[in-house]
Structure formats: C-alpha cells, structure tokens
C-alpha cells in the first residue's frame with residue numbers, strides 16, 4: 001500500500017536559517033500524527049513543503065506516491081490553515097458549495113459535509129455570525145471535500161473551547177478509522193497525548209524524537225512518580241520499606257526509574273493491608289517534550 005506521506009532526509013534552508021535539517025517521517029494510512037515543536041522549529045515549513053507551496057533543497061518527499069504539489073498529490077491531500085478565513089457574507093452552505101463546485105463536485109453535498117462537522121443547524125447562517133470554533137468546523141468541512149487520504153492540519157484546535165476540541169478529535173478519530181492519515185501541528189500537549197498515534201518532536205529544524213507515546217517514554221527514560229497512602233499508623237513502617245520515599249502527610253512520594261517500577265510495586269504489594277492506596281504517574285508528554293527539547297538546547 002502506498003504511504004500517504006513519505007519524507008526522507010528533508011532539508012530546507014532560508015537565507016541563513018536551516019528550517020529543516022535531514023528530517024525523515026513516514027505516515028501510515030489511518031494514523032494520526034502530531035507534529036510538535038517550539039516556535040520556529042520548522043513545523044509550518046514542513047507542511048508547506050508537503051503541500052507543494054515551498055521548494056526544498058535536499059531529500060525526497062512523496063505524497064500518496066506523487067510529488068508534492070502535483071495534480072495527483074493535490075487530489076488526495078487536504079489542508080486546514082491555522083486561521084482559515086471565509087467570506088463573512090456567505091452562509092456555511094454557500095461557502096462549502098463553492099469549494100465543491102471548484103473541485104467539480106455537486107454543491108448539494110455541502111449539507112452532508114456540514115452535518116458531519118456538526119454545523120447542520122447553522123448551515124444557512126452567514127459565516128460572519130459564526131464563532132471561531134464554528135469557523136474551524138467550516139475549515140474541516142472544506143478539508144473533507146473529495147475524501148482526502150492525507151489531512152494536514154495546522155494548529156487545528158487553537159482557540160477552541162474544551163468541548164469543541166473533544167468534538168474535533170472525535171471527528172478526526174472517525175476519519176482515521178476510515179483510513180485517512182492526519183498530520184497535525186499543535187502546542188496543546190495534553191490533548192495530543194491522548195488523541196494521536198505518533199508524536200514527532202522538531203527542534204531547531206531537526207527531528208528530536210519520533211514514535212508512539214510509550215516509545216518516547218522509553219527513549220526518554222524519565223522517572224515514574226508514585227504516591228503510596230499508608231493506613232493509619234503505618235506511615236513509618238512503609239517509609240522504612242521504601243528507601244528514598246518522602247513523607248507528605250499520610251502519603252509517601254517516591255520516584256524511580258522504569259526498570260525499578262515493578263520491584264517497588266512488588267514491595268508495596270508485600271505490605272498488604274498497611275497500604276490504603278497507590279497511584280502511579282508515568283511521565284507526561286509535557287515532561288517528555290521538555291526532555292527532548294532541552295537535550296536539543298531549547
């Protein structure tokens with residue numbers, strides 16, 4: 001099967017700035033990939049190259065097996081810019097109808113697309129009256145025209161409220177389940193952590209890390225935090241059994257390496273009824289992101 005996106009050793013230099021430095025990435029059908037990185041890390045440059053809007057200096061890029069920007073690639077790729085702008089005097093239905101017509105499809109499909117993104121009730125209202133979240137949904141409806149195999153979404157949830165964000169990701173889940181690949185950039189690490197399959201961290205144009213969250217966790221080898229709650233009167237006994245633990249009220253806080261985790265769990269289990277509860281907190285994507293970015297001098 002042809003990959004929706006294949007990037008190998010991609011390098012792009014602007015005058016005096018290496019925006020991308022030998023970056024490689026493969027996106028499989030049906031996968032949701034998050035592109036993370038500090039301001040100026042190279043995310044937008046990579047997206048513009050994928051869309052064929054920017055030439056590159058070295059490496060190879062294929063989009064659904066075709067050259068970026070070619071008619072073949074453009075047929076299969078959709079793009080949602082961070083601040084999608086639409087004509088405020090048009091209704092959602094008219095705007096999407098226009099885009100459908102431009103693509104040679106029936107404008108009548110606009111209703112169905114707007115329904116899919118939850119804008120059914122507002123379809124006949126002028127876009128000028130829409131909230132930011134509603135305009136983002138119009139953008140997504142536009143991106144769904146022609147059943148793209150690859151969706152490139154630039155910070156699609158910036159400015160959305162928590163419920164709209166959740167709805168947005170639910171929609172992406174549905175698209176991915178139908179086989180579409182999604183590449184999205186974001187600064188919202190918590191939502192990305194839960195809703196994507198692969199995470200790519202760019203730093204100063206270089207690929208600082210890439211993989212699933214658990215792969216990145218293993219590679220970062222950051223400590224796991226544990227909170228053990230002692231039953232009344234057993235705090236000191238548990239503290240003695242767990243060297244390095246810090247007492248905080250009835251709780252004992254400790255952190256350990258991934259490879260020590262199971263040993264400590266066995267020790268806590270051995271304490272039986274003396275333990276009221278245990279909580280384990282693996283490193284968050286925020287910790288992992290800081291780790292790889294810091295390692296890269298950020």
Ligand SMILES: Nc1ncnc2c1ncn2[C@@H]1O[C@H](COP(=O)(O)OP(=O)(O)OP(=O)(O)O)[C@@H](O)[C@H]1O
Pocket residue numbers: 014015017018019037038039040041042043044045046
């Ligand atoms: N047209 C351009 N001319 C010169 N330098 C550019 C140009 N476009 C981008 N750059 C530089 O390339 C680097 C990468 O920029 P890019 O816009 O790709 O970053 P980004 O990761 O998308 O950042 P942000 O999160 O702020 O959107 C930056 O140093 C930027 O200043």
